[in-house]
Amino acid sequence: MKKFALIALASMAVSFSSVAQESPLTQEMKDHAVKIGEAAYKSNLTKDLITSLTTEVGHRLAGTANDKKGREWAMRKMREMGFDRVWEEPVDFPLWHRGSASLEMTAPFEHDLHIVALGTSIGTPEGGLTAEVVQFDEYKDLVEAEPNSLDGKIAYVSLRMAKTGLKGYGYAGQARRMGSVAAAKAGASAIIIRSIGTDDNRTPHTGSMNYEDGVTKIPAAALSNPDADLLDNALKYGEPVTLKLEMSSHSHDPVVTYNVLGEITGSEDPEKAVLIGAHLDSWDLGTGALDDGTGVSIVMSAAKHILDGGKRPKRSVRVILFAAEEEGLIGAREYVRAHKEDHKDFDNILLGAEWDSGTGRIINFAPGVGPTSLSVAREIGYVLAPYGVATLMTNTAKGQSDMSLLGNAGMPAVNLGMEPTNYFDFHHTANDTLDKVDMDAITHNAAIYAMFSYMAADVDVDFTK
Numbered sequence: 001m002k003k004f005a006l007i008a009l010a011s012m013a014v015s016f017s018s019v020a021q022e023s024p025l026t027q028e029m030k031d032h033a034v035k036i037g038e039a040a041y042k043s044n045l046t047k048d049l050i051t052s053l054t055t056e057v058g059h060r061l062a063g064t065a066n067d068k069k070g071r072e073w074a075m076r077k078m079r080e081m082g083f084d085r086v087w088e089e090p091v092d093f094p095l096w097h098r099g100s101a102s103l104e105m106t107a108p109f110e111h112d113l114h115i116v117a118l119g120t121s122i123g124t125p126e127g128g129l130t131a132e133v134v135q136f137d138e139y140k141d142l143v144e145a146e147p148n149s150l151d152g153k154i155a156y157v158s159l160r161m162a163k164t165g166l167k168g169y170g171y172a173g174q175a176r177r178m179g180s181v182a183a184a185k186a187g188a189s190a191i192i193i194r195s196i197g198t199d200d201n202r203t204p205h206t207g208s209m210n211y212e213d214g215v216t217k218i219p220a221a222a223l224s225n226p227d228a229d230l231l232d233n234a235l236k237y238g239e240p241v242t243l244k245l246e247m248s249s250h251s252h253d254p255v256v257t258y259n260v261l262g263e264i265t266g267s268e269d270p271e272k273a274v275l276i277g278a279h280l281d282s283w284d285l286g287t288g289a290l291d292d293g294t295g296v297s298i299v300m301s302a303a304k305h306i307l308d309g310g311k312r313p314k315r316s317v318r319v320i321l322f323a324a325e326e327e328g329l330i331g332a333r334e335y336v337r338a339h340k341e342d343h344k345d346f347d348n349i350l351l352g353a354e355w356d357s358g359t360g361r362i363i364n365f366a367p368g369v370g371p372t373s374l375s376v377a378r379e380i381g382y383v384l385a386p387y388g389v390a391t392l393m394t395n396t397a398k399g400q401s402d403m404s405l406l407g408n409a410g411m412p413a414v415n416l417g418m419e420p421t422n423y424f425d426f427h428h429t430a431n432d433t434l435d436k437v438d439m440d441a442i443t444h445n446a447a448i449y450a451m452f453s454y455m456a457a458d459v460d461v462d463f464t465k
């Protein structure tokens with residue numbers, strides 16, 4: 001009995017080791033990925049790209065002349081770096097003009113308050129609107145406001161974003177994304193929110209907002225954190241507080257912008273591709289360094305490192321720089337539509353990953369692939385372990401930011417998680433500038449992107465399975 005068990009164990013060991021030897025991720029692939037990564041750590045390319053983008057172009061508000069400059073910059077750089085193919089794909093969207101925005105407290109005290117218009121907001125009537133402000137602690141309280149209870153008033157949501165990274169952002173951000181609809185349903189003539197940000201500067205944070213068909217559109221703006229504190233204090237006196245809001249923001253008929261793509265063409269099956277992405281557009285207040293100049297530089301640099309490695313992966317590595325992410329993932333939505341419905345080549349995407357997380361160092365690798373390819377996805381992750389990247393034992397990644405729309409449409413994905421940073425001190429503000437970028441961290445991130453995307457494009461495995 002004992003002998004039998006030993007024989008069974010021995011034969012299991014043989015079959016396990018033969019399975020391990022047959023892994024489609026060969027030692028040669030891993031060694032080549034490490035060679036690419038080691039070279040990437042020694043390169044200044046990622047740093048040079050983000051410095052060039054923020055200096056030569058600056059902000060890239062979708063549809064503006066700067067947006068066009070940004071696309072021309074990206075295509076020129078990718079061609080200069082020797083990408084095999086560089087092209088654009090059109091995206092329609094309504095151009096938005098920020099215009100001017102001002103807010104005064106007129107009673108019971110007088111102050112000029114620092115605000116910015118939320119992206120895609122309408123403006124006020126000319127000459128502005130003056131109204132009493134009604135405070136809500138958070139978005140869910142505003143949702144409960146009775147119809148007509150805010151007639152002729154300005155709604156104000158005072159919740160301060162918790163310093164808990166994306167979780168805090170997601171929760172507090174509800175007021176920004178949906179507050180205008182809730183406020184308008186209760187009759188408000190405008191909405192002011194405390195900035196969705198973790199700083200204590202008089203630099204308010206812009207960001208996307210939404211209107212709903214059938215609900216009156218009202219102007220929406222964000223107040224800087226210190227100014228929100230001031231308003232909170234004024235409200236504590238229990239007397240009516242009145243504000244005068246004046247904004248000239250407005251939208252136009254649809255214009256065309258473009259997703260920009262660049263490819264390192266695969267040696268055997270070039271139609272199939274690993275997609276590494278970022279968004280090229282930015283808000284217009286800063287220079288779009290953290291959001292998302294870092295991502296643009298990281299993915300362009302990663303592809304160039306693969307090219308410089310001297311050996312093409314079997315399938316292509318495609319860089320995608322999405323358009324009009326900030327206004328609501330518009331470029332990504334169009335990409336899914338065009339490639340699922342028009343070109344019907346969506347299934348050729350092997351795996352996708354985006355960087356839209358500012359300047360933090362990548363510390364984990366989270367796959368979202370089919371059950372039989374999961375072991376290979378994890379093996380790819382294990383190659384990154386010596387570089388401080390842990391492979392998470394989950395298999396739920398759908399892709400981040402723009403790429404989440406592709407992940408939800410069926411694309412296998414990888415999410416790269418980062419160390420905690422002070423990203424939300426600067427996010428969507430005039431302070432989103434190059435000095436906030438940790439150059440060592442983005443160089444590390446480009447090396448990680450280069451290694452995993454090379455392996456994913458070279459290995460013979462279907463990540464949907």
Ligand SMILES: [Zn+2]
Nearest residue numbers: 279291292356
């Ligand atoms: Zn972003």
